[in-house]
Amino acid sequence: MSKNTLTVTDNRTGKTYEIPIENGTIRATDLRQIKTDDDDFGLMSYDPAYLNTASCKSSITYIDGDKGILEYRGYPIEQLAEQSSYLEVAYLLLYGELPSKERLAWWEYRISRHLFLHNSLVELIQAFRYDAHPMGILISSVAAMSTLYPEAKNIHDPAVREKQIWRIIGQIPTIAAFAYRHRIGRPFNLPDSSLSYTANLLYMMDYMNQRDYEVNPVLAKALDVLFILHADHEQNCSTSVMRSVGSSHADPYNALAAAAAALYGPLHGGANEAVLRMLQQIGHPKNVPGFIERVKKGEMRLMGFGHRVYKNYDPRAKIIRKIAHEVFAATAANPLLDVAMELERTALEDEYFIARKLYPNVDFYSGLIYQALRFPIEYFPFLFAIPRASGWLAQWLEMLEDPEQKITRPRQVYIGSQRRDYIPVDQR
Numbered sequence: 001m002s003k004n005t006l007t008v009t010d011n012r013t014g015k016t017y018e019i020p021i022e023n024g025t026i027r028a029t030d031l032r033q034i035k036t037d038d039d040d041f042g043l044m045s046y047d048p049a050y051l052n053t054a055s056c057k058s059s060i061t062y063i064d065g066d067k068g069i070l071e072y073r074g075y076p077i078e079q080l081a082e083q084s085s086y087l088e089v090a091y092l093l094l095y096g097e098l099p100s101k102e103r104l105a106w107w108e109y110r111i112s113r114h115l116f117l118h119n120s121l122v123e124l125i126q127a128f129r130y131d132a133h134p135m136g137i138l139i140s141s142v143a144a145m146s147t148l149y150p151e152a153k154n155i156h157d158p159a160v161r162e163k164q165i166w167r168i169i170g171q172i173p174t175i176a177a178f179a180y181r182h183r184i185g186r187p188f189n190l191p192d193s194s195l196s197y198t199a200n201l202l203y204m205m206d207y208m209n210q211r212d213y214e215v216n217p218v219l220a221k222a223l224d225v226l227f228i229l230h231a232d233h234e235q236n237c238s239t240s241v242m243r244s245v246g247s248s249h250a251d252p253y254n255a256l257a258a259a260a261a262a263l264y265g266p267l268h269g270g271a272n273e274a275v276l277r278m279l280q281q282i283g284h285p286k287n288v289p290g291f292i293e294r295v296k297k298g299e300m301r302l303m304g305f306g307h308r309v310y311k312n313y314d315p316r317a318k319i320i321r322k323i324a325h326e327v328f329a330a331t332a333a334n335p336l337l338d339v340a341m342e343l344e345r346t347a348l349e350d351e352y353f354i355a356r357k358l359y360p361n362v363d364f365y366s367g368l369i370y371q372a373l374r375f376p377i378e379y380f381p382f383l384f385a386i387p388r389a390s391g392w393l394a395q396w397l398e399m400l401e402d403p404e405q406k407i408t409r410p411r412q413v414y415i416g417s418q419r420r421d422y423i424p425v426d427q428r
Helices: 028-033 077-083 086-095 101-112 119-127 134-148 158-183 197-206 217-230 237-246 252-264 271-282 285-296 315-330 335-348 351-355 363-372 377-400
Strands: 005-009 016-020 061-064 069-072
Touching: 016 028, 069 077, 069 086, 069 315, 077 217, 077 315, 086 101, 086 197, 086 217, 086 377, 101 158, 119 134, 119 158, 134 158, 134 252, 134 377, 158 197, 158 252, 158 377, 197 217, 217 315, 217 363, 217 377, 237 252, 237 377, 252 377, 271 285, 271 335, 271 363, 271 377, 285 335, 315 335, 315 363, 335 351, 335 363, 363 377
Parallel strands: none
Antiparallel strands: 005 016, 061 069
16 A cells, blocks of 8 residues: 655665655755764755745645646636626635625725825825835835734734735735825825725726716726736745745734835836836737747747746737727727737747747736826836735734744755864954
8 A cells, every 4th residue: 555655765774764744745854864874963954935835734825837827725826717706806805705795895895995095104205305216115114004003913813814905915016006196296186985995906007086087997896906916826935935924923014015025126026017018019919920030039028928827828828919999999998909909819829939838917918007097107016015014914823823833934945165264364
C-alpha cells in the first residue's frame, strides 16, 4: 500500500528519512532532521522569490495557472464578473460566503457610512504638492489613519477589526478622488452614498457642478468588473507583504500601507501602465509585425503577456477584452485598441510565443479601459489598490486566525566571510 510520505536518502551520510506529505507539500522544518553530525544546523530549502514555497494555507483564492482558472471562495471569476458586484465580492472574500439580500444591504450600508474622511486626513492630502504621485498619497494617507483610529491596534477584537475594514474599504476611493482633485486644483466633491461604489468614485473625481450630471452607467459597471477582477490574486508580492507585516501584529492600516507600497513597484501594480506606453510606441496596427520581430530578437519587451502563475490565457484578460469594447462604444474611440487587438492576434498565432506559453494577462487591456475613463496614467496603480484592499484584508484576517502562523522570519544562506578579528584603523 502506498504511503503519503517522501523517502529521502542523504548521500553524505547514507541515512534515510521519511517525511510526511500533506496537501502536496512537505514542511520545510522536517528537513532540519537531515544532518551530517550533531553540530549541523540541519538542511534548509533555498527558494529565492518563493517560486515553489507555500507560506500559508488559504481558503480565499484558488488558481490553476495551467488551466487558466481563477476562483474566489470556489466561485469562478467569470460568474462573479458577469453576475455580481464588487461590494458583494468584497463581502464574499471577507466573510467566506455570498450574502443574503438583507445581509448585502447591511454591508453596503456599513460601507456607505464610512465614505467620508477625517478632517485631519483631508488636510494631509492638501499638504502634498500638486504633482505628488497618487500612490505616495495613498500610502501616506492609509498609514496616517492608524493615528486617527488608535483602537485599530486591538487586532484581536473581532468588532474592532470589522470596523477598520469598513473604514478602509469605504475611504480608499475617497482618498483616490481627493488626491486627483488636489492634483488638478479643483475643490473636493463629498461622497454621494446614494450611488454605487464605483459610480461614487467617478462622481467624486469628475463632477464639476454641471446641471443634470449623471455618471455613465456603462463606465461605472466596467470599473466595477475591473474591481472584481483585481480584488484578490492569491499570494502575490503585495499580499505577501500584507501578511508579513500583519504577522508582527501591526494594525491593518500600517500593514495595508506596506502592501500598497509593494503594489507601487512597476513590476506589480505598474504593469498596465507599461502596456499602454508600449501600445503608444507601436502607434498603428501596421507596425505590429515589425515590433513582434524586435521582441523575438530580444530588442524589445512584450508587455502584458505572460504571468508568473498562468501558463494559459489569463481568465481575467478574456473578461476585460469584452469590457474594453463596451467602454469604447460608450466613449471616444481609441486607436490603441486596434493596435492591442492586432498585437494580440499576431502574438497568439506566432509559434515563438505559443512555445513559451505567453498569453495576454489582466494588464493587457485594463490600461486602455482606465485611459478611456480619463484616468491619468499615474492613477493606474491606485485603481488596482482600491479593490485589492478587500483581498488584502481578507488575507490579513485569515493570517491572524491561523494558529500555525507566527511572525514572519525567513532563513538565509550565509555566504560571507568567516570569523575574523577587528583591526584598528591605524593598522589597516
